[in-house]
Amino acid sequence: MSILESVVIGAGQAGLSTSYHLARLGIEHVVLDADAEAGGAWRHRWDALTMQDVHGVAELPGAVPPPRNTARANTAVPAYFAEYERVHALPIVRPVRVDQVTDDDGILVVHAGDRSWRTRTVVNATGTWSQPFMPHYPGMETFLGEQLHTVDYPGAEHFRGKRVLVVGGGASAVQFLGALAPITDTLWVTRREPVWLTSDFTPEAGAAAVALVEQRVAQGLPPQSVVSVTGLALRAQEREAERRGAYATRRPLFSRIEPDGVRWADGAFEPVDVILWATGFRPAISHLAPLHLRSEAGGIQLDRHGRGTTAVRDPRVQLVGYGPSASTIGANRAGRTAARGVQRRLAMSGELQQAEPMVGTRQATSLR
Incomplete structure (x- = not known):
C-alpha cells in the first residue's frame, strides 16, 4: 500500500480549504468525507437559516x-461546496466514515x-x-413528551x-424561539444570563472572539465555541417573537424534569410538551484517541499559542474546525495554516516531494 503525504478527514468548509x-x-x-454528498453539516441545517444569517x-x-x-443555507451551501469541489478537482472520497487513526511504526493509518x-x-x-x-438532568428519562436536540x-x-x-443561550436557541413564538407557546431557559450584541458584528469583533478561544486552546483546555463569546443578535425574522415577549423573560435552569414538565428550584412546576435542547456540540475527535493527543487539562493543545493548527503532542496531526476554527469565522484561515503545517512537517522529516500543483487549483474561480 502506497503512503500518502496527507489525509484530510472531513469535507466541510475547513476541509475544503485545507485540500x-x-x-x-x-x-x-x-x-x-462521511456524507454521501457535498455540504457537510450545512445539509442538515433547518430551513429558516438563510445565507444572510451566516458569517x-x-x-x-x-x-x-x-x-x-x-x-x-441548507441548499445554497451544499450546492456551492459541490461546485467548488468540481471546479478545483479536489480529491474527495465519499462516503467514508473514519473509525480511528493509529500509528504503525511512524506511519499514520x-x-x-x-x-x-x-x-x-x-x-x-x-x-x-x-x-x-x-446535558443530563435528574428525571429526564421520565419525561413523557418529546426531547429534541438542535440536530x-x-x-x-x-x-x-x-x-x-x-434550553440554551446561543444563536440556535434565539433562532428557534424566533420561529416558534409566533405559532405556539414558548419558554426560554439558560444557564447564564444571555449576552446581547450591542453593536454590528464586524471583522474586528470576530477576531476578538477567536482570540478568546485561542487562549483556551493554547493551555490545552477544551475549547469553547466562537459563537459563545460573540454575543446574541436578533434577525429581522425574529422581531415578531420579540414583540410577543419570547426573549423578555428568561428563566434559570430547572432543578429536575418530571413526566409532564419541569420543576423549578423554588418548587414550582411548569407543564411543557416539548424540551428542545439547543445546548451545543463537542468536537468530533474520538477517532483520534489512539494517538493520545489530549493534555492533562482535557483538550488538545495547539501550537503558536493556540493560533496554529498543529497538535503539540504529535506534529503529524493538524486540527481545523477545532477551537478557534470551529466556526465560519476561522475555518478558511485554518485550512491554509494546516496545509503549511503539513508542508513544514514533511520538509522537517525529509519526506516532502517537490511536485506541480494539482490540476484544478491554478487560478481563482467565480462560483455562482
Missing part, C-alpha cells in the same frame, strides 16, 4: 463567495471499516455537528400547538 491549499503546494492527499461560510479560497441573500489509508500526516476537519451535547429540529410547524421549553 485547496494542499493541492496548491503539490502535496499528495485525499479527503475522506463567512462561503469564504473559500480561490473562489468568489455567493451573495448573502434569503436563499436557504486511517481506518474506515474494512478500508484504510497510510499517510505521513493527518488533517482532522470533522467539526462538531456529529457530536451533539445534551433533530424538524421545523417550526412540528411544534404548532405544543408548549415548548427551549
